[in-house]
Structures are given as structure tokens and as C-alpha cells.
Amino acid sequence: MCNLYAQKAGPAAIMKAAQAARNAAGNLEPGDIYPDYAAPIVRMEGDERILTTARWGMPSSRKAILDAATKRADKLRARGKEVDFDELLKMEPDGGTTNVRNTSSQHWKRWLTPEHRCLVPFTAFSEPGRTADGKYRPVWFKLSQDEADPLAFFAGIHLQGWEGVRKIKTGWETADLYAFLTTDPSEPVKSVHPKAMPVILTEPDDIEMWMNGPWDLAKVLQRPLPNDALVEILV
DSSP, rough: OOOOOOOOOOOOHHHHHHTTTTEEEEOOOOOOEEOOOEEEEEEETTTHHHEEEEEEOOOHHHHHHHHHHHHHHHHHHTTTOOHHHHHHHHHHOOOOOOOOOOOSHHHHHHHHHGGGGGEESSSEEEEEOOTSSSEEEEEEEESSSSSSSSSSSEEEEEEEEEESSSSSOOOOOEEEEEEEEEEOOOHHHHOOOSSOOOEEOSSHHHHHHHHHOOOHHHGGSOOOOOOOOOEOOOO
16 A cells, blocks of 8 residues: 655646646645645646645545444443444544545545546655565655656545544544555566555556546556556665
């Protein structure tokens, strides 16, 4: 699961590659992106493709939130406390789901239409690896190009105006959210993380298909890059 990536491209480069007409994000701070961070995305606003920002992590499934709230309610009851379960469920924190794999799920189908699709710019991404002694370490990958920080896009989905609780300490809030699709990995990612890799769009035609095509055509983009289209970065 990709829960860390880097974005070092400037607004002008992103807008040119995505053919965005307007910058609603302002200046972008290059750096690493973690779950629930605000990060640049390119989405449609009316008939216009714009560069803007959203927070990484789409709403989790209702079942996941229900299960979490049920566990919390059980713990409270075990301590002798009364529980208003409806209120508890409403205020159950949802840190968001960063990666979308099962696009046949009813939970995700509603956001696979073109109006909810977006492009997520990145210059490198990491997958969880292990050192020789078994300790966690992120392994970084980028496109196998001569550029130091080649720009590409994850195939993303987004939601504007979500309302809910991300963290207990911040309480109820409204936010624009996004996540991106994953697929089977190709090499060299597969040797590090055999379960999945992000869906990456590198060709203009694929970008246009993702942003505008009907799902029965766009779904073919949920596929790995060819082997060796990516290289591991030595950090």
C-alpha cells in the first residue's frame, strides 16, 4: 500500500502536463505527502480543468466506520458508561482510505464517473520495504527517465465538501478529499511490495481517457506499468 509519495513539480509543469486551464492552488510547497495531508490534484470545475488541493484519503466504507464505532461503544459500556450509539457513530473518526483497489465495490462505484476523477501529480512514491534485519524502511520509485524528478500522475478520484470527523481533536469539519487507484505491481515494485502499486498515467491519451472516458473504457487503465518503466531510487 502506497501511503507516502513525493511531489516536487511546480504549478506550471503540472498544469502543462495535465492541460489545466487555471491554478486554484497557488504556489506549491515541494515535499513528501502523507495521508490526510493537503496536496495538489487536477480536477474538473464545470467545463474547466483546474489545479487545486485536497486532503489525501477518501471516505472509508460505512461498514468500516460501523465496526470501529461498535468496538468503541463496547469499550465504553464495559467501563460502565452510557452510550448514545447514533451520536457515537456520527462522530466516529474516519482518517480516510488512501488507496482504491476494488473498483467493483458499491462503495467506490459512485466516485468512478468522470466528474469525480482527478489526476494526482507525483515525482516519486514509496512502498514498504524491510532492511536485512527486518526493520521497516520505505523504498522509493520514480519513472525511469533521465530527469531527477520526472512528473507523472496517479489515477485519482475526489470528493468535494465531505463532512465528518477525521480526528477526535479537530472534531466535525468539511474537506475536499482524494485517493488514487492501485493495481497489480510490475517490476521493480513487485520485488519489494508484491500486493499492489499505484495506477500511473504517463501518456496524454491515457490522461484524457481517465478524465473524460466512460468507465467501461477507462477501467482498462487500472493496470501496472510495463516492467522497468520505474526505477528504484537509492536513498
